[in-house]
């Protein structure tokens with residue numbers, strides 16, 4: 001595994017003219033629990049460009065969720081910096097950070113994380129309430145978002161009355177409530193069957209392709225590579241390597257990188 005130069009492509013050419021949306025600079029995260037110290041991230045340098053679709057893969061425990069927490073402003077690095085739109089997140093006060101998390105970033109988690117006593121529509125409207133969008137406007141926008149993810153007829157259902165796929169699509173609608181420019185998806189299809197996972201893939205692909213939403217998605221799902229621009233592999237808290245998705249071939253579930261002609265890309 002190339003550790004000195006983890007990029008298997010001409011990064012300067014790829015990056016040319018692309019505005020940077022997220023920049024992680026030497027990000028480290030160490031968890032200390034009593035006598036136990038975990039070096040979850042040991043130095044991550046990464047640029048994500050506006051409009052990109054980036055897959056993040058790595059074994060369980062390699063630091064994917066920790067990295068997402070850092071770039072999503074849900075937790076702060078022990079060392080290093082994260083910039084969103086070239087703004088250093090560490091320089092933001094609590095109010096500014098809350099604004100960023102509410103307006104610029106949408107979060108999608110493996111376990112959906114819906115409010116169980118609220119209906120689908122109420123869940124989708126909740127972030128709008130935080131953003132000061134109320135009443136008819138929030139309701140109309142919420143219904144439009146539910147329609148967008150194919151759930152117009154499920155607006156009054158509570159999470160328990162929906163399938164896993166429907167819950168995750170509700171969570172996507174909620175993540176889009178305040179029109180974020182970045183969607184952070186942490187293993188969004190890990191709990192879903194093939195068909196429901198496919199629907200989630202299509203929704204994310206369309207959001208990226210048609211609306212230019214930047215997507216960073218942790219996944220074990222090789223199908224996701226077909227619609228992404230780059231694959232970032234994380235191992236033991238650091239970046240193993242970064243490849244263009246079009247350069248990747250998939251051999252019966254495992255990844256290759258030879259020159260067989262990127263048939264992984266649509």
Ligand code: ADP
Nearest residue numbers: 031033038040059060061062063064065066067
């Ligand atoms: P992944 O998402 O790739 O499965 P995580 O980012 O969840 O990996 O975890 C990376 C490492 O950090 C693991 O060893 C995990 O046990 C540890 N870890 C994650 N969160 C915490 C926490 N809040 N406190 C202590 N250790 C943690």
Ligand code: MG
Nearest residue numbers: 064065066186
């Ligand atoms: Mg995780």
